[in-house]
Amino acid sequence: MSINEIAKHLNVSKSTVSLVINGKAEQGRISQALAERILTYVQEIGYKPNVFAKSLATGRSHTIGLIVENISDSFYGPIALHIEKYLRKIGYHVFYSSTLGSIELGNTIVETMLDKKVEGLIVCPTNQMETSLEAIQKQQIPLVIFDRKAGDMATNYVGTDNYGGSLLAVDHLLENGFQQIGLVTNDSTQSQMIDRLNAYTDKLSQEGFHATILRLDFQADALEKAEQIKVFLRENPQLDALYFTTNYLCIAGLKAIQALNREGSYAIISFDDHELFELLQPAISCVEQPVAQIAQEAINLLFKQKKSPDLPLQQVIIPSKLIKRKSTC
Incomplete structure (x- = not known):
């Protein structure tokens, strides 16, 4: 039932019902008897009040939009959970959505989030998503980009030191005597992937x-990636170490190595x-990103x-951590 229907049933004005429901009966000079009858x-x-309608009236939805590449991913999933926990402590909720790397889907999600009157957006952008992000800024809605940059856009940004973290991985292999290090990465032009490649x-x-680089x-x-890695390994028998620039590429690589019966090679x-x-x-060494931070x-x-x-935009770069396990020792 709507406020309008309640007002008709009680034979009072819609504004009277609204004031009482929102705890403003005294401010609206509504008698205690009438307020009690309405309540x-x-x-x-x-x-139950229409939260969306209330947000239109007050400009407050107490929701934050979170846009990631894939919410089921082992990186984005934990970040989303931490964000939800932190926001819940301060009385906020989260709208999640995944772009799956699609520009069109990313733009649609931003439009939907804005229609939902979110009070801010935390976004892991797709390539060429700048137009939608600029629309957020024009509406003066707080925006933070994370994980990878949005082209040359000036935004608040939080991310891992991808270049420094990648150096940790390569240095670790070199220090352990490995010199023929193959890199398996993808053909993405996203900033974090470029930084990892450049450090190598x-x-x-x-x-x-x-x-020696394989760009997938x-x-x-996943099956296609594993097949291409098998070809890469056959064509480069000199390799004594492999550095994978993401965990899902590493998993594809492990499948390829197993298929070739080269475990331990x-x-x-x-x-x-x-x-x-x-x-x-053996357990796999890695560069860990501090998702909670x-x-x-x-x-x-x-x-x-x-x-x-009006605060100046900030960029927060967080160091990565090298976790040494038996696969490199």
Whole structure:
């Protein structure tokens, strides 16, 4: 039942019902007897306010939009959970959505979030998503980008030190005597992937070693990736170590190595941990991204901008952590 229907049933004005429901009876000079009659009826019928309509009237929805590439991913899922926990503590809710790397889907999601009157957005952008992000900024809605940059856009940003983390991985392999290090990455032009690639090529060039790189189609499925990695390994028998720039590429690589019966033939390290890596034999070394800290910093930046819209934009770069396991030792 709507406020309008309640007002008709009680033979009072819609504004009177609204004032009472929102705890403003005294402010509206409504008698205690009338206020009690309205509240009693509202309780009897189990009335629940339309949150969306209320947000239109007050400009407050107490919701934050979170847009990621894939909510089921072992990186984005935990970040989303941490964001939800932090926001719940301060009385906010989260609208989640996944772009699946699609520009069109990403733009549609932003439009939907804005229609829902979210009070801020935390976004892991797709390529060429700048137009939608600029629309958020034009509406003066707080915006924080995380994980990868949105082209050359000036935004609040939170992310891992991808270049530094990648150097940790390559340095670790070199320090353990591995010199023929193959890199398995994807053909993405996203900033975080470029940084991981550049750290690898820069370090090997500096040390006088040859870079051997496999760039996989970002859109290829896991089976296709594993098949291409098998070909890469057959064509490069000199390799003694493999560095995978994401955990899902590492998993595809492990399947390829198993299919070739080459378990134990390579030192293996991944950028990004995965719950499986510690359980495998040998356990897989990795560069770990601090997901809880990324989530907290994103929320901090968002609410700073919400409180003080004229504050200068900030970029928070968080160091990664090298986790040494038996696959590289």
